[in-house]
Amino acid sequence: MNTYTYPKNDALLQRAAQVIPCGVYGHQGPAEGCFIPISAFPKFAAKAKGSYFYDVDGNKFLDYMCAYGPNILGYCDEDVNAAAMEQMAIGDCITAPSYKMVELAELMHETVQCADWTFFAKNGGDTTTLAVLTARAATGKRKIIFVKGYYHGVAQWTQRADAPWVLPSEVEHNLMVDFNDIEGLKKIIEENKDDIACFISTPYMHGNFVDNVLPAPGYWQEVRRLCTENGIILIIDDVRCGWRLDLAGSDHYYGFEADLLCLCKGIANGFNVSALCGKDFLKPTVSSITYTGSYWMSAVPFAAAIACINKMKALGGGQAHLALGRKVCDVLAKAARENGVGLSISGEPSLFYLRITDDNSLMLHQEWIAEMVKRGVYVTNHHNHFTNLSLTDADIDFTGQVADEAFKALKARHPELYQ
């Protein structure tokens, strides 16, 4: 199997660095994206279709990052794109919002368990911020309970005081508890009684750099009870998991109901729309908050979202994703086992997280991931992965073959560890 090189990618990154901060900033860039080593990874895409993308050097990648989530059906899905193109010809960003917004909100109400209403925006962070604003406005309380290792976007309230761009006062009401720690949660509630606006969490702990942790039996039901009894708004950040477990919301999947549910990545197969869904009792409050954006009511993403939701329903929704994820995890586990490499696969199968367990520095893991990418399977070092519904059995078999070869390359480089 040949390994890839990236001369055009690297030249383009140098050009980009002249006119764009970092060349590529954020999670899709080499720095925050943990391209280790940077020479193993493509930096710019040329095109994408189904489960694959091609970089500017013409290298083809089976993509398990799915644009970090939005590619839920397959890149350039014909049905979603047709709906979007049809809407584009009619009108997109107009003075009055398109009627498509109402149609989508009604479809969300039918689809998502807690969606008595839906507020549309663009990014996941728009919805987590609105959720916290809503909780504070509705309760008149200040404090936010986070789960340690959280990620809810990049707004100041989500950061730490040691970030140079954050004022300590912006995060002084942030409280932390471990995931699955009911006793810790009870203690925090008791210590901050009558001043907690909300508890915000992802449906399960899918933090980076650590094995992902599923909710313990009864955990969410007890959290729900504690929030209700103490007047705390329960916010589920379903931006990453959303619809890869359950179209009704990941709260529904785990058998409870959130007060506010943040959705984004899975909604429209890459068209830019996010959604905060909520219960009726919070509708007057969210209605009163000044919160808007220039493109939040554009019609094309609404049309794309309607097509995406209907196609997801037809294809089996979250269960179809979970089934595909199980197959991928199985071939990876088999390749690791046959090569005598310790591989931890954690989280839900449709969002599997990988870690080689044979050292605690993650350096072996980074070497293996680089070997995978250079052979055409795009995985990333320390972030969970994503399935999409265009994945085929042949794609999954290819994943197993590449994993096997990448493990062999790793073992050849480390005879001191692998006999």
Next chain:
Amino acid sequence: MKDPVVMAHVNMWAVLKSLEPLCALDETAKALASPKKPMSIGFHVQGGPMATLHFDEGSCRMTRGNTGKVKLLLPSPQAFNAMVDGDRNPLPYSGLTKVNFLLREFTQLTDLLEVYLRPSQEDLEDRAFFERSTTILFHTVAFALAAIANNDPLGRIAAAAIPDGTIAMEILGGPAVEITARDSRLVTRSRKAERPRSYMIFDSFDTARGLFDGTLESMSALAAGKIRMGGYIPMIDNLNRILGRVAVYLA
């Protein structure tokens, strides 16, 4: 915002500590650090750090505690900071007979250190000087990281997020340090780490200099491949937060 107590720790454990690499790299400094008999100067900063500089046979070494043959008492961190800035010359309360070394050789050494830590553009055009200066600055920054991680309120937030283990930091073909995190405290040592849990390697003296001078930004340097990092990345991410505080204190 600079806290005077934290500044005193930085001045002690990073700035004065940099006399060690200065004496190792600069011939004039070596000569100044060669008293006829071993000499030592102790600094007791009330409400701040306490350390002793030892000079012998061309080398300098810092130890904890005030065991100097010449002992200086600084009544406050502010007074110590003023001394390091050259605004105040305290008199020793012990070792008066050896005060000549303090007033002559030690003063010349600290003046020379300033030449390397705050070099002129003209000096930096001499490549050998540039590399010596960057090496000394590298050590100053590396030791300031620990001083800030252990004392600065914002630095402590970042240090608390660094899991136990060793971070290797080096300039390719140049100096190396290991920074060990344990129980939310950092210790810097001037040696190449043998089994680091994470690493941050600058590809050249120029990259390191650019970062320290603020003309190069770390995320851009990472993207350009000028800095290589690997291993347990949260260690590096949080170290970079502290590096931002170093820039505040050493500015």
